[in-house]
Amino acid sequence: MLMSSGDDGAKLQYGPNGFRVLRAGNHVYCAMSGVPIPLDELRYWSVEYQEAYATPQLATQRLTEQS
Template identity: 60%
Template sequence: MLMNSANRLARLHYLPSHFRQLSAGDHVLCAVSGARIGLDMLRYWSVEKQEAYASADIATRRLLGEE
């Protein structure tokens, strides 16, 4: 049976230069803002925290402990 991953939250394992998709889906949520991030637009994440960020600014503030 084929599964449609549109409008489903994906589960990812974040690695230093890429991520591995653990469950089907087309987006993740920003750990800080809760914004939806399409997998094709995902650019910022923390390997240590295993969380995604919607922008470079949000990622920087989170990693500096400001968020």
Template identity: 65%
Template sequence: MLMSSADRPATLSYGPNGFRVLTPGQYVACAVTGEKIPLEELRYWSAERQEAYASAEIATRRLLEQA
């Protein structure tokens, strides 16, 4: 079965001020919850861990796990 572009995950490289699309797609998965995050809604990530997060609360929780 062919996947539509809406079903394709993107591969990103996360930097401190933005991200770069390595493989085109419509979303990335939250590193904590697995929730699909549309690229146009992606606001939270870790450049150090190269992970995306669905919300500020989830990003903070992940940061505190390593503290």
């Protein structure tokens, strides 16, 4: 999926069972890698830090850094 340079992506509020779209967009950026994650592929995030992650490994790495 190609993204235009003017595409800022979505702004989400992450909850324990899902997320709420605060600003429309078709993707968010991984907090660890910076890669865009299409909303329909978003599976990993932190409610506490309000961040999205591209893979379970990146999510685990981020959360263990905070401990």
